[in-house]
Amino acid sequence: MKAWTYILLFFIMITSCSGNSSSQNLTWYKNSTITNIIEDPDKPDDVVRIAIGISAQVFYLSKKSSDYNTLFEKAKQSFKRGKAFDIGIENNTNIIRQINEIKK
Template sequence: MRNYIFILLLLVNLSCSKVNPELIWYDPIVVSDLDKDSEQADIRVALGISAQVFYLSEKEKNFTQLLDGLTRSYREQKPVKIGIEKGTNQIKIVARTNKK
């Protein structure tokens, strides 16, 4: 009986989790550089050793929170989980991670 309850709870949990198919996830990743883009109103963000470049738009509604998370990762060299919008290279989500 416990096995059935466990399986039922597992199925409910998986069906309730929301995954955005429009995002590409980088987890864990450390920010290697932050730079103001002189041509656009964006912050240029380089991730990892290979320095893949993504952008953080100042027009984002939670811009200050996203920038704070990226800045903390850059200064402390701690990994974060970053969600990038497919096709635009825009950073949409920055979250702390416990992975190293």
Template sequence: MKTWILILFLFMITSCSGSSGSQNLTWYKNATISQISEDPDKPEDFLCISIGISPQVFYLSKKESTYKSLLDKLNQSLKKGKPFSIGIENKTNIIKQINDVK
């Protein structure tokens, strides 16, 4: 009986954790970047990213595995005014995903 409870428990944990990825993001569609700067509190870890005319500030982690590709898209938006859909992780304000606007 304990084995079945353990299997059921592990199944529940893995099924719940797999679905939280995109649901944990707030999306800013057709957003353009107005400023990119070092985070004054943790410059070795984060960049501050301002989105929009009335800027809202979010963060890009320099330790993120996709840091270079995300930064490239952010620079395209800043320099060329290219809009993107930007996924911000809830409760952390860290940019996790950037998609092209279709």
């Protein structure tokens, strides 16, 4: 019986530690609206500056990202139409990695 307890404990530890590591590396701004989109004057070929919320926290959208076009379209929707999204910012870089529809 003791062996089964250890096996069960081991299984629980493995499954609880596994998961989507990319989402663990993101800070989420839930139900947020983009208030400004401008070209970055310091790195115009690399990033676009994105301001989120009333306090206008500034983040970046990398033009070199493989999903840049999709993310930029969602950012424009939020900015122009006031549409709110859940926005995932990569920790320690301030780069926007995900813009998701709000789950109801």
